[in-house]
Amino acid sequence: MTKPLKTTIGVILTAIMLFPVYWMVNVSFTKDTDMRADPPHLFPFNGTLEGYRAVLDQQLPYLGTSLLIGAGTVVLTLLLSAPAGFALAKLRPRGTGALNFVLLIAQMIPGIIMAMGFYAIYLRAGVLNTVPGLILADSTIAVPFGVLIFTAFMSGIPDELINAASIDGASKFRTFRSVILPVSRNAIVTVSLFAFLWAWSDFVFATTLDGGGDYQPITLGIYHYIGNNNQQWNAIMATAVIASIPATLLLIVAQRYVAAGVTAGAVKD
Amino acid sequence: MNIRGLGAALAVTACLLTACSSGGDGGDATSSKATEYTIWDPYPQFDDSSDWVKLLTKCGTDAGVTVKRTGYDTTDLTNKALLAAQQGNSPDVLIVDNPVVSTLAEAGVLTTTEDMKIDTTAVSPNLLAAGQQGGKTYGIPIGANTLALYYNKKVLDAAKVDPATIKDWASLTAALTKVKAAGKKGITFSAIGTEEGSFQFLPWFWGSGANLTQLDSAQGVAALTLWTDWLKNGYAPNSVLNNTQTTSWQEFAAGDFAFSENGTWQLANAKKTGFEYGIIPIPSQAGGTAPAPTGGEFVTAPVQSDTGKYPTTQKIVSCLTSADNALTTDTTLSYVAATDAVQQKQVAATPELKVWVEAVKAAKGRTSDDLGTKYPKISQPMWGAFQAALSGSKNPQQAMTDAQAAAGK
Amino acid sequence: MTSHVETLVRTRGSSRVRRARGQWAAWAFLAPVIIYLVAFYAYPLYRNLDLSLRHYTVRSFVQGDAPFSGVDNYKTVFSDPTFGPALLHTMVFTLVSIAFQFAIGLALAVFFTSHFKLSATLRALFLVPWLLPLIVSASTWSWMLNSDSGIVNYALSIFGVDQINWLTSPDWALTSVIIANIWIGIPFNLVILYSGLQGIPNDIYEAAALDGATGWQRFWRVTFPLLRPVSLITLLLGLVYTLKVFDLIWIMTKGGPTDASTTLATWSYRLSFGNLLPEFGPGAAVGNLLIIIALFFGLLYIRRQRRD
Structure with missing residues (x-):
């Protein structure tokens, strides 16, 4: 396959994948009276900016909070899961099977049950309706995932690399910091990405643990448009469109970073 | 497990993480001077x-x-x-x-x-x-709302239907037949499998004279048959099975439907549709206004x-x-106010609320008749029944019989 | 294929650093996560178990005096007519979703490993579905699949296909939620598998090229075996996450019509939260059944991992 051909195919595949996203954008510009038009309007001709006006008036603070929560969750997740992944993949102490097992169970607990459990704990600890509390809760979605992913990726790192370091007299911690982490760039980016995305799109924790908070994430912001009897769909979709712009940019940057890391030969034997 | 001990341990952890901010709204409400x-x-x-x-x-x-x-x-x-x-x-x-x-x-x-x-x-x-x-x-x-039928005047005129003649189920179905013959769409409502769907079904259920304690009575089955036949004959769209009240309103707002079963809260939106609309009470089977459930x-x-x-x-x-x-x-x-005095003020200020005030007066609470928490146990099988009948998995009689069996458990 | 590749493939990750010396250090690395797990998962897990073993009414839920009822809730769940269909739908939903997500994700990951113009940007755009709050993406799907005014039926009608009641017919509802779920799962598989592919060093490919392997052979004999740890974990995580999916189905069909798209996860949610009168006990019991199913596959995974 030639490269221009690949680009063409890539663009077509992306277009198919993103069609539902286009449809969301389309609805975000549509007037109430046209939303269920039959046949549907393919383009928002004769559309409205009503949805966007509402969003720009009300949603920007929520967006900031979401970014903060996303970033906090990423940091916490990496701090906890990268060392654990290294230990499980390369040091393999006895009992790792059991730990893997616990990590799996941990991911199976329904989010709503986790949230109800946290509610009781947070209420007593006084962290209900705070941003750090929500970061902590959101990290529980990502930490078990992070440990498993780091384990899977780090077990692919050749042992000679670690042996060489320990011959040089490096401590385990130094080996981890200056040998393992640099070659685990892909795993770090992957885990960060998902930690961020989960925190970004979390709703269950947000509503249970931060429903009365002064700083709330964008998923709760959407509820401005979901009234008790009526939903304002163009504004809901407009919120999603606006909220996805900063995150999309972030993704594109992160993806370039992965690609750059690879071409620069970060993974080398 | 010692939860209190665990709680304390967690409180410490949480404190470390948050520098002991006391942003919570809990636990501090113990003083009368709050x-x-x-x-x-x-x-x-x-x-x-x-x-x-x-x-x-x-x-x-x-x-x-x-x-x-x-x-x-x-x-x-x-x-x-x-x-x-x-x-x-x-x-x-x-x-x-x-x-x-x-x-x-x-x-x-x-x-x-x-x-x-x-x-x-x-x-x-x-x-x-x-x-x-x-x-x-x-x-x-704090106030009340209920359901009635919004109609699109232009669609009815084109089908030569006079809304004032709609007094019972037969005349309503006859109107729908005419609307369909004129190339327009009949009626849209919400038959979604949640409490919202039950809310919309009740005016027809009660309007047949049926009672919630006996879902599979002849009247109850008649109400479900009415809905099912509308769908079968193309008077109502298949999408009602998945419509929320908002979705069904959007369908009506697109301008092709003659009727929409919807609530008091849509009044403000009705003015924005750009077509002339009117409101009639939901008719009962034998004629007259059907009791609709109270919302609010x-x-x-x-x-x-x-x-x-x-x-x-x-x-x-x-x-x-x-x-x-x-x-x-x-x-x-x-909404319509909950007291007579305020209702009168509302009608004085906005005469078109009169229909709604009448509807609210005829309305009935879902948990009334001392049903209380028995109601949810009836409502869920009931929405299961109309979902089954409308999607064609069961006939109305069968659906209601099964629902009664589940509700009676 | 001859020696170059096979030696390289074999030496990777086969030996391990001597055990005894690493023990203390290993636990030191693991300590934060273990404390974290105990602190944040023990209580919710205990609570879910407790909920499933007591007879809860709304009153005893609030007052905290629900009597212990042993396995009664589980018996209730097993004898419920919803149980059979829900289990079947869960299996179909999970297996079909994962098969497609993984195959499509892997194909795309391989496709994107060659660097062509825009490849990084397009790959990033593939992740956009993940950025949308689920209430928005799931609603968009039900919008597109609407029987009467949906774009999908409109497009099909151009080709003369009759109206398909995607979400409202018992024959199609499960298919529809599976399609939407595959769409949502592709980015996850793409990202992890792509990163996994990046971890395979070029020298192996060069060696394979020296051996005269074609592209297809290279994929099956080099890429696929080396990608195994990452593939296995992707499949396992995909399984766990797919078993858990309820919000997507709930928003699109509420598990209906007549349970046609009810899975164990949506059923558990409906019992505990989808009704005016919550039934926490049976709801938690169904949730625990899901945990057991995931555990079974987890065991398989760990045995697999041991063997490697």
Whole structure:
């Protein structure tokens, strides 16, 4: 396959994948009276900016909070899961099977049950309706995932690399910091990405643990448009469109970073 | 497991992580001199600049306290209220959808109006009934809404249908036949498999003379057959099976449908559609107005460990439901007031509300007739039945028989 | 294929650093996560178990005095007519979703490993579905699949296909939610598998090229075996997450019509939260059944991992 051909195919595949996203954008510009038009309007001709006006008036603070929560969750997740992944993949102490097992169970607990459990704990600890509390809760979605992913990726790192370091007299911690982490760039980016995305799109924790908070994430912001009897769909979709712009940019940057890391030969034997 | 010990350990961890900020609203409400009162409502669409929140703030200020208000999604609020009550963190004032009141009362979450010394004498008995159980009243309606049929005048004119002639099911179905023959669409409603669908089915169910304690009566089956035949004959779209009331409204707003079964709250949106509309009550099978279910929220006062807070709570509740404030709130929400006096004021100000006031007078609470928490156990099989019949998996008789069997368990 | 590749493939990750010396250090690395797990998962897990073993009414839920009822809730669940269909739908939903997500994700990951113009940007755009709150993406799907005014039926009608009741017919509802779920799961598989592919060093490919392997052979003999740890974990995580999916189905069909798209996860949610009168006990019991199913596959995974 030639490269221009690949680009063409890539663009077509992306277009198919993103069609539902286009449809969301389309609805975000549509007037109430046209939303269920039959046949549907393919383009928002004769559309409205009503949805966007509402969003720009009300949603920007929520967006900031979401970014903060996303970033906090990423940091916490990496701090906890990268060392654990290294230990499980390369040091393999006895009992790792059991730990893997616990990590799996941990991911199976329904989010709503986790949230109800946290509610009781947070209420007593006084962290209900705070941003750090929500970061902590959101990290529980990502930490078990992070440990498993780091384990899977780090077990692919050749042992000679670690042996060489320990011959040089490096401590385990130094080996981890200056040998393992640099070659685990892909795993770090992957885990960060998902930690961020989960925190970004979390709703269950947000509503249970931060429903009365002064700083709330964008998923709760959407509820401005979901009234008790009526939903304002163009504004809901407009919120999603606006909220996805900063995150999309972030993704594109992160993806370039992965690609750059690879071409620069970060993974080398 | 020793939960308290674990809790303490976690509190320490949490403290380390948050530098012991005391941002929580829990646990500190033990003193009678508390000056912050919490209010939860199901109106997340209103933010701090809205009339509703301003009213809450004002009622708090008048009672000498500050109010911390949170708006939750209405389906979320029941769980949230139960969970908070379990943890001893109930809000001081809780505004909930009326069929939820009996569930919360059963759970022992709510105080009675008698305990709180809240005067409910002015409230229409049929509206208050939704909040009554075992001879006790657990709240006071903030206003009410109900269902009626919106029609699109242009579509009816084109089909040569006079809405005034629609008095019973037969004449309604005849009108739908004419509309379809004229190349337009008939009626849209919401038959989704949730409480929302049951809410929309009840006017037809009750309008046939059926009773909730006997789903598979001949009348009940007749109501379901009416819906099923509409779908079969193409008078109603297949999408009703998955329509929320908002979706079905959007279908109507697109301008092709003759009728939409929808609520009082759509009045403001109806003016924005750009076509001429009218409203008729939902007809019963034999003729006359069918009893529609009452919608709308109740203002309730959850039980507190610190009973010293009650007098202030009582002031806030009375303030919210006082005649003048109720008028403001009901106008904002596009509801009908719960008392005769305020209803008359509303009609005087907006004559087109008259249809709705009539409809609310004929309306009936879902949990009334002392059904209370039996209602949810009937409602779920009932929505299962109309979903089964409309999707063609069962015939109406079979669907209702199975539903009755499930409800009777 | 001859020696170059096979030696390289074999030496990777086969030996391990001597055990005894690493023990203390290993636990030191693991300590934060273990404390974290105990602190944040023990209580919710205990609570879910407790909920499923007591007879809860709304009253006893609030007052905290529900009587112990042993396995009654489980018996209730097993004898419920919803149980059979829900289990079947869960299996179909999970297996079909994962098969497609993984195959499509892997194909795309391989496709994107060659660097062509825009490849990084397009790959990033593939992740956009993940950024949308689920309430929005699931609603968009039900919008597109609407029987009467949906774009999908409109497009099909151009080709003369009759109206398909995607969400409202018992024959199609499960298919529809599976399609939407595959769409949502592709980015997850793409990202992890792509990163996994990046971890395979070029020298192996060069060696394979020296051996004269074609592209297809290279994929099956080099890429696929080396990608195994990452593939296995992707499949396992995909399984766990797919078993858990309820919000997507709930928003699109509420599990209906007549349970046609009810899975164990949506059923558990409906019991505990989808009704005016919650039934926490049976709801938690169904949730625990899901945990057991996931555990079974987890065991398989760990045995697999041991063997490697």
